[in-house]
Amino acid sequence: MKKLVFSLAILVLVSCGGKKEEEPFGKSKEVESVSVTEESVKDVNPLVEEGQKLFEGKGTCSACHQPENKVIGPSLKEISKIYTEKNGNIITFLKGEAEPIVDPSQFEVMKANFAITKNMTDEELASLEAYIKSF
Template sequence: MKKLVLSIAIVVLASCGGKKEEEPFGKKQVEPVSVTEEAATVNPMLEKGKKLFEGKGTCTACHKPATKVIGPSLKEISKIYKDKNASIVTFLKGEGEPIVDPSQFEVMKANFAITKNMTDEELQALEAYVMSF
C-alpha cells in the first residue's frame, strides 16, 4: 500500500512540473501598430494630414477613427470615398455634394470656414490621412 501511495504521489508531482501557458492577466498587452502610423513614416503627407486633422482642422471634435461621434468615422468616410472614387478635397473646398452622411451636412458646413482657408497641399494631406483608414 505504501508503494502505491508513493507511486501516485510521484506521478502527481511529476505531472505538475510541466510548462504552463501563462494567463495574460496583469500583463501589458502589445498594441498592434496601425497602418496609418506605419504609412506615416513612408509618406510624410500622412503625418502632415494627421497634424491638420488633430489641430488646425479641429476634425477630432466630430470624427474618430472607428466610431461615429457627431460625424461619421474615418473608416466610413474612407470606404465611401474610395467606393465612389470621389474627392475629399473637392468636398472640403465646399464644391462637392455630401456623400457620406448628408443629414450632417449643415453641421459640417460650419467647418468650411477653416477648410476653405487651407492650401491645396494641406487639403491633399488631410485627404491622404483620412483615406489611409
C-alpha cells in the same frame, strides 16, 4: 497615393519576410521579421503625417470625427471607404464645391467647418485627404 502606400507595404513584407540569408562565407543568419502596421505605414508617408497634424489641430476635425467610431460625424474609416468606393473627391467637398456623399444628414453641421477648410492651401487639403484615406 493609396497605391503607393500599398506597394510600399507589400515591398516591406516581401523583403523582410523572416527568410534566412546566406552570408558571403556560407554561414546563414536569421533575418529579423518586420511587422507592417497601419501606424508604421503612416510614418513612412509625410503627407499622411502632415494630414494627421491638420486633422487634430488647425482643422479641428477630431472634434467630430474619430478613426473608428461615429461621434457627431462619420468615422474616418467610413469616410475613406465610401469616398474610395464612389470615387469621390474629398478635397472638392472640403472646399465646399461638392455634395456630401457619406452622411448628408450631418451636412449642416459640417458646413460650419468650411470656413476653416476653404482657407487651407491645396497642399494642406491634399495631406488631409491622404490622412483620411489612410484608414
